[in-house]
Amino acid sequence: MKKxxxxxxxxMLALSCxxxxxxxxxxxxxxxxxxxxxxxxxxxxxxxxxxxxEVDLQFASNDVKTQLDQVENMIAEGADVLVIAAIEGSxxxxxxxxxxxxxxxxxxxxxxxMDSDGVSYYATFDNYMVGTVQGxxxxxxxDLDNAEGPFNLEITAGDPGDNNTRYFYQGAIDVxxxxxxxxxxxxxxxQTAFDDVATPLWATETAQSRAENILSSYYADGSNVDxxxxxxxxxxxxxxxxxxxxxxGEWPIVTGQDCDKVNxxxxxxxxxxxxxxxxxxxxxxxxxxMVGQIIASEDVDVNDTETYNNNVIVxxxxxxxxxxxxxxxxxxxxxxxxxxxxDDLK
Numbered sequence: 001m002k003k004x005x006x007x008x009x010x011x012m013l014a015l016s017c018x019x020x021x022x023x024x025x026x027x028x029x030x031x032x033x034x035x036x037x038x039x040x041x042x043x044x045x046x047x048x049x050x051x052x053x054e055v056d057l058q059f060a061s062n063d064v065k066t067q068l069d070q071v072e073n074m075i076a077e078g079a080d081v082l083v084i085a086a087i088e089g090s091x092x093x094x095x096x097x098x099x100x101x102x103x104x105x106x107x108x109x110x111x112x113x114m115d116s117d118g119v120s121y122y123a124t125f126d127n128y129m130v131g132t133v134q135g136x137x138x139x140x141x142x143d144l145d146n147a148e149g150p151f152n153l154e155i156t157a158g159d160p161g162d163n164n165t166r167y168f169y170q171g172a173i174d175v176x177x178x179x180x181x182x183x184x185x186x187x188x189x190x191q192t193a194f195d196d197v198a199t200p201l202w203a204t205e206t207a208q209s210r211a212e213n214i215l216s217s218y219y220a221d222g223s224n225v226d227x228x229x230x231x232x233x234x235x236x237x238x239x240x241x242x243x244x245x246x247x248x249g250e251w252p253i254v255t256g257q258d259c260d261k262v263n264x265x266x267x268x269x270x271x272x273x274x275x276x277x278x279x280x281x282x283x284x285x286x287x288x289x290m291v292g293q294i295i296a297s298e299d300v301d302v303n304d305t306e307t308y309n310n311n312v313i314v315x316x317x318x319x320x321x322x323x324x325x326x327x328x329x330x331x332x333x334x335x336x337x338x339x340x341x342x343d344d345l346k
Contacts, residue, residue: 023081023295024054026074030087030111031062034202034234036258036280037085040110043284044083051288062201064091071095075102081291082106088161089114089310105294107287112163114310121300122308122317123287125278127164130322131171131231134255137274137324138227139175141253142185149184151226154214155191156207156239158231160198163310168231168257169194176229188218188225199235207238215246224249230256233263233275240271259325259334264345267327274326277333282320290318 025048029041037059045057056074060067064087072095074082082104086092089112096118099106105120106113113119138144142151153176158165173192179185180192191197191214199207207230219225225247230236236256243251256263256275266272286301293300302316309315325333334340 022052022054024056024077024079025291026071026077026079026082027055027057027109028067028071028074028082028084028086029057029059030067030085032059033062034258035260035262036233040085040280040284043280044109044287047284047288048291051292053291060087062087064088068092068095072098075099075104079104081294083109083287083291084113085109086111086113089163090161092116093118107290107294108315109287110164110283112308112310112315114163115312116310117312119310119313119315120294121290121302122315123283123290124164124317124319125283125322126319127167128171128307129319130257130276130278131168131173132175133171133276133322133324134168134229134231134257134274135172135175137255137326138172138229138253139179141273142227144179144184147184149179150186151184152188152224153180153185153227153229154187154189154211154225155197156199156211156228156230156235157194157197158199158235159202160195160200162202165198165231166194169197172229172231172255185227188223189214199231199238202232202234204234204238204241207235208241209238211239211242212246215242219247219249222248225252226250227253228255230254232257233260233272234258236263236266236272236275240266243271259330259339261340261344264325264330264334264340267325267330268345270327274324276322277325278320278322279337279339281339286318286320 029037045055048055058070096116100118108119108122110124157169233256253273259275259277304317308317
């Protein structure tokens with residue numbers, strides 16, 4: 001009997017030690033209102049749990065104060081590593097200072113954390129390349145190097161509080177600017193500066209309202225919008241809604257990003273031309289790998305140590321490469337890869 005009790009005690013101690021070794025990872029996502037953040041959070045949680053970590057996943061309902069409180073609670077509850085996709089890049093300074101004081105490494109997830117030396121790493125897709133992919137798609141679809149033109153273009157960018165937004169915008173503009181300067185692309189509204197085309201919180205309703213104003217003010221005579229450069233899918237949804245309700249010309253090229261289900265259906269129906277695909281499984285897998293390297297005190301994989309300056313430090317970064325989906329390749333890229341099922345897109 002004593003031998004059995006001793007064996008049980010050893011087993012319980014072993015389980016206790018195993019539990020004690022399960023490091024806790026706090027994961028802070030900005031909102032559940034956009035499909036992509038639900039997918040990012042779910043992928044991250046599943047892969048971290050599969051790797052043996054305890055996971056505290058929180059969504060902040062696009063409220064900065066809520067996210068700050070959630071991150072501070074993660075720190076207070078003993079997180080070993082934090083993964084944060086910020087609502088607003090400069091809003092978490094207090095929490096990042098607290099994490100630094102506690103020796104907790106922080107990985108900025110897909111949105112750079114600004115104005116703090118409390119961020120350790122940045123994992124994202126190549127944000128400038130996202131813009132160049134969108135701009136190049138417009139260039140090729142209109143055949144700007146050969147067609148006579150001119151073509152009419154409008155621009156809807158993203159949230160000015162998201163540091164990535166300017167990279168998306170600039171990548172696209174750097175492709176298209178020479179054609180704007182040459183008069184082959186005409187922005188009829190005259191709205192090309194980032195501050196004029198930005199969409200706070202990436203809100204679909206805000207993008208729709210602005211697009212409706214542009215259409216009623218500059219295209220009421222029946223002239224065509226040949227291309228509408230949208231930085232992501234939620235803004236593209238707003239533009240498509242405005243076009244559906246207020247536009248009588250030939251349907252324009254419409255860009256996007258994230259391959260949300262609604263927008264893939266738009267591609268199938270001919271209402272959206274493309275969407276940049278950032279496979280959240282790939283990014284989640286990279287972050288899980290980085291978490292493991294941090295916890296094991298190993299060198300952490302990065303492939304960019306120059307680009308992402310958050311106004312205090314240059315943050316070591318790992319950049320995944322984006323691709324685009326359109327009506328010609330979405331089945332291979334999205335369905336055959338298991339990202340979606342055919343029923344998801346019905």
